[in-house]
Amino acid sequence: MPVNIHTLPEYSDEKTSLLQLTDNFHDEGELIVKGSRNIIKSNTFQGQQVNIKYFKKPGAFNAVVYNFFRESKAKRSFDYAVRLLKAGIRTPKPIAYIEEKTAFTLQSSYYICAQINYDFTFRELIHDPLWKDRDLILEQFTEFTFRMHENRINFLDHSPGNTLIVKRGEGQYDFYLIDLNRMTFEDLSIAQRMDNFKKLWLSKTMVKIIARKYAALSGEDPEQLQCILLEKTIAFKRRITKKKWLKRKLKK
Template sequence: MNDRVIYRAIDGVAQRRLCELIEVAEAFRSGVSLPTGWQCTPIYEGRNMLYRLQYGSEPAYVLKCFGRVSLPRRIYYSYLGVSKAKRSYLHALQLDFLSGATARPLGYAEQRDTWGLLGRSYYASAWVDATEYDIHAHARGLTAPMGFVESLGRFIANLHIAGIVHRDLSPGNVLYRRDERGEYQFYLVDVNRMAFRSRPLSLAEAAKNLSRLASNRSFLVALATVYARERGWEQLTTTSALLEAYERFWLARLPKMAARYARRVYGIGLVDFARRYLGYLSRRTIATLLAKGSRRRGILEADAERFYLEYLSYEDISHTLRRRYGYSYRLLRPHQSQSTQSGLS
């Protein structure tokens, strides 16, 4: 069964370059010699792969290689939906036209078999210096450069005013650099999940979109202050809405990430962890129904805190659960300190 590759690019020159980029990346993946003059540097290698490619001293490019997905999803993307590579390209074109807030798109390619089923797909864009600098460190509350939060708040507010929504607005998908005047320039990546609306975002929509951008409460409050001013909204109302959405997101995320942590560190399977986690929830709930200061309530709260410190604290990176229930702050990762036997196991 012979595969064919479909190419779409901004022009004929770009399409030829796209073909070359894919050829070089596949040669690199296969461990064979690269075509003369080409350099290929992996940025990320997982189910999807990201490479920086450059020919001689010419401008560099970024190529994202989307891996194969499950058969049901292949069927969906092939006949009903749009591939991630194609969405990335179309969204980048629109985003670049509206705001210039992404690397200049080059094109995309899809590998399909005789029956039209999607295999690998590729999206290519220009390389910008910002590609190496996402906002993870600052979003975690580490010291941000002077003027950074101010500039980021204006950037996101302008996107929302224009109706532009990145559906995965996480720290790793916002890159930045400083230009020759020292001003911040921001770029959105992983743009296959975007929405372009004909109206500005409401407060509820904006809060939900911003909820995963920060894992540090103080950073989010500072960002909300700037954002509210740019939108002409009341600061306390805006900050309150953003913090509420922020806590909902991180609390909803916590069980899934804690289950992965328990499997990775302690070898606990999903079913076993679910049983322990439900036990934690029940003891936490029962404790709130008992009289404050009672011996039974104290025992249940201590059990709940031991479970939190053992299994949840490392993934509670926003400290939302710790603050809500007054749990102790653990400086070491749970598996770095002496393991305790939780009463909930």
């Protein structure tokens, strides 16, 4: 089966070793995530820990679409990671993406990046209001997101599990985006910027902190931002809750 591999220039001589990682993916490495569509494993490459994300073969129609008309999720993950880093937005260092294809279809694909040894995710801040430095972390996270917006980056999966947080020192935190294959690059209105926070499942207290900090950074009115962000957060929570309720009803 034809294989397409693309790496950062510094890894161009390591393609054989990288292909061995994917060839042995199902038999080697430490399982991190096993989802219905994707699997993530950790393995060793050049003496460092790397993560390998396996994107399962798409359905018959999408297999053709991804082969001819749309970039694979692995390629998008790689390209977006490169773009984020150029903009000064942290994400695990991309190493390579690999695509397995037939003449007409995309079979499966892999994205390989450096592993980040993080301390916690944004999710912990939601579940523990007494988390140490919580308000400070929220303010720094808001500044991180503001920089992303200023660079015309709209991360569509800006959700609790997709931000890894590393404590660098007392009161200093770094943020890394993961699960990168859904982004748009465009100028964002204030409404769009606030909409980008909605999947984070924020409490009213968190909304207030984020709105206040974003207003200080953007020069917008803090009360207006708080109203917009709270409205979008509540609407999102209601929609998700309704979907879950309908699913439970349909299962009965």
